[in-house]
Amino acid sequence: MELPVDPLADQWLDLANAEVPPAPRIVVPRIVVPVPVDPAGIAGPTRGRSRGPHWRQSSPNRFVPAHVDGTVPAQRIAEVLQQAPSGVVTGWASLHLAGARWFEGRLADGRQRGVPVALGRGVARRSIPGGVVTRAILADDEVVLRHGIRCTGVHRAIFDEVVLLDDVRRGVEAIEMAFHAELTSRARLGAWLSTSPRRVGNRLVRQALELALEGAESPQETKMHLVWRLDAGLPTPMLNQNIFDLQGRFLARVDLLDPVAGVVGEYDGESHRATRSRRNDVRREGDLRRAGLEFFSVVAGELARPEHVVQRMRWAREKALSSALASKRHRAWALTPRNGVRPMTLDERIERRRHPR
Known part of the structure; x- marks a missing residue:
């Protein structure tokens, strides 16, 4: 067949x-594709050449070029x-x-x-x-x-x-x-x-x-949201969500978002340790806090033993909920851009590629 x-x-x-x-x-x-020995030396090495430095045996009677x-x-x-x-x-x-x-x-x-x-x-x-x-x-x-x-x-x-x-x-x-x-x-x-x-x-x-969940972009992001849900016992979050201010201007794309409490979580891997990246992260964190979002971060290596991460996550959510209750403030952030057009879902992207208009 x-x-x-x-x-x-x-x-x-x-x-x-x-x-x-x-x-x-x-x-x-x-x-x-590995090839067998060819006595003529056309479709593969001869027996003698297969033992030389220009070929590597990949499995019994199968060879590939040494490079x-x-x-x-x-x-x-x-x-x-x-x-x-x-x-x-x-x-x-x-x-x-x-x-x-x-x-x-x-x-x-x-x-x-x-x-x-x-x-x-x-x-x-x-x-x-x-x-x-x-x-x-x-x-x-x-x-x-x-x-x-x-x-x-x-x-x-x-x-x-x-x-x-x-x-x-x-x-x-x-x-x-x-x-x-x-x-x-x-x-x-x-x-x-x-x-x-x-x-x-x-x-x-x-x-x-x-x-x-749909939206994770690395295994570490998956590990983080599983710690949030399974270890910290917190509600299902949104992943890699775009956040805008109330005028619809883009603020940030965040790894984890609790839209009910207004909590943002970020995984800081090796790429975030450079001076310029860290400076941008600090500026971004300030923008999110000014918009009324509470913030926590997880550093590379912490998810292997998540006790401290769990505590940090719970504190961030409790602080967000208590601050919102105490101030009775309206949140200064939104999930829709200025033009009001929502991004396509994963199902919609897959379907559109298979059946383009």
Whole structure:
């Protein structure tokens, strides 16, 4: 059966539609397909050349030119799959090839994760060097071609990734980073789950989707809003929300917003430590406070042990609520710009790209 080519793998598809900005995806580098030994030295190296300095063995009887970096995620995926030609790439590897950032196949300590490969229950092979074998039964419509590699579709890849991570919070990160790449939306993934057959891991994936929000732009932002909700026990916030003054002029785009209490939360990563960036952050914080918003920030590394962050979040919200009650002041900020036009939702952006006017 001829597999459909996934349009998500076409990095230039979005650029053809001027109505909607391009989705925030990475450009997957060119993949060098490993080749077997060729006695004629045309389609691959001869046996003698394969042992020389100009070729690198990527798997049994498969070689690539020595300059090809096998640690690049896309290349690593291709080299692992060569060991199981009937397999289908899934999980983080499939999402990486679809152009989603943050799916590099590495653990927090920098070690590589195995490339998830679905072999099916009828295949006797139990392991692949550099890979993680899953015994998934895939429907025909769950397999597509991305950059010439057999991959699971977006929703099945997300499902398998959450199951492989085996942790609700990390599962939320995976789902939200797929949203960030605009590969799917909360409603679309939920609809797919509601019609898919019962599988091991359904409960975990549903729990993660229930917590997942659209709008996060990095795993650290996801971690921050999960601490806000799960550890601090505070209401569901808005993420990466534009804030305007009462005349509709833009004030800031904030990582986390509690629109009821009027609290802004910001994650300060490494990029915020430079003098100019920090100066801009301080000026921005002052603008938000003058508009009547309370402010807290989270510094890189704090989310691993969030006790102090939880306290900071609760104090900020209590202060915002008590200040508003004491002064009975009207808030000097709004969520709509001067022209009153609201931004498109994630579902609307995806739909507009698929069906441009």
